[in-house]
Amino acid sequence: MPELPEVETVVRDLRPLLAGRNIQQVIAGKQKLRRPWMPAWSQSIVGGTIQAIRRRGKWIVFDLSNAFPAPHDRPALLLHLGMTGQLTVAETKTPKQDHTHLIFSLDNATELRFRDVRRFGSADWFASILALDEYLNEKLGPEPFLMTANEFTQSIRASSRNLKALLLDQALIAGVGNIYADEACFLSRLHPGRLGKSLKEADCRRLLEAIVAVLTRAIEGRGSTIKDYIGGSGLMGTYQGEFRAYGRTGEPCLNCKAPIEMERLAGRSSHFCPKCQR
DNA sequence: CTGTAATCCTGCGAGC
DNA sequence: TGCTCGCAGGATTACA
DSSP states (O other): OOOHHHHHHHHHHHHHHHTTOBEEEEEEOSSOOSSOOOTHHHHHHTTOBEEEEEEETTEEEEEEOOSSOOTTOOOEEEEEOTTTEEEEEEETTSOOOTTEEEEEEETTSEEEEEEESSOOOEEEEESOHHHHHHHHHHHOOOOTTTOOHHHHHHHHHTOOSBHHHHHHOTTTSSSOOHHHHHHHHHHTTOOTTSBGGGOOHHHHHHHHHHHHHHHHHHHHTTOOOSSSOOOTTSOOOOGGGGOSSTTOTTSBOTTTOOBOEEEEETTEEEEEOTTTOO
16 A cells, blocks of 8 residues: 555654654554564563654654663664555544554553554564664665666666566665556656666656656655555545556546556556557 | 566455 | 455565
């Protein structure tokens, strides 16, 4: 579900609600999230405070206060929303919805709830924020907004994989998922089946600009809600109303009226205009 | 290095 | 009405 714009929205929503809050209790449901997590770590964070909430790619990081004073390091929580994950803050008395698998009670009669119908999400504890950042940087490519055109061009042109696979590759560029990959290809008029190495330098530049433009607009719209996604304050996204390619199979291209086609690429349904995108 | 498929899950709509 | 099938914003692994 959540790609970069959705995760960014969740993080921005949660920040004012969670920053500085003290964690009083951690309650896990019986069902496990994707990554088996030992309630062992729950005791490590009880009594600590959430110092910062940030995003890296589609991952959410909570910087926690340090129970064992060490000037340069701190523990942290690493969360991923998978396909159907929702992170919201609710008053303790508000009834819990089904599929709520993790609850962090806070010091102001509210609690952070992790709900995830399909349980593809994960929650892991790291004793060291330095180790966590190293882990993420090893696993993920640059943030789209920070990536240089040269860096991007080099990665794309060095590969004989198709564009769809390249854009979905988190190690190449972090945060792009199925929706925004299709939208970026549409905007830059590049067919998602094109091989990376077949792109000209100008194509790559245009593609990166399209990625940044699409992600920026989607963040402004608080992300896209197809079905499950809600932000940290429970609001749905609005960007789904601006899709030009994703989910528009058979509908007229907004540029040329040709019907949008759908094809499976990199194992994911990919939507494109057969006339505009080459 | 590629691509493809299966895996982890639940729910929903399409089609019969 | 009820059933099966395929598909869904992701990530990882195995295998050809």
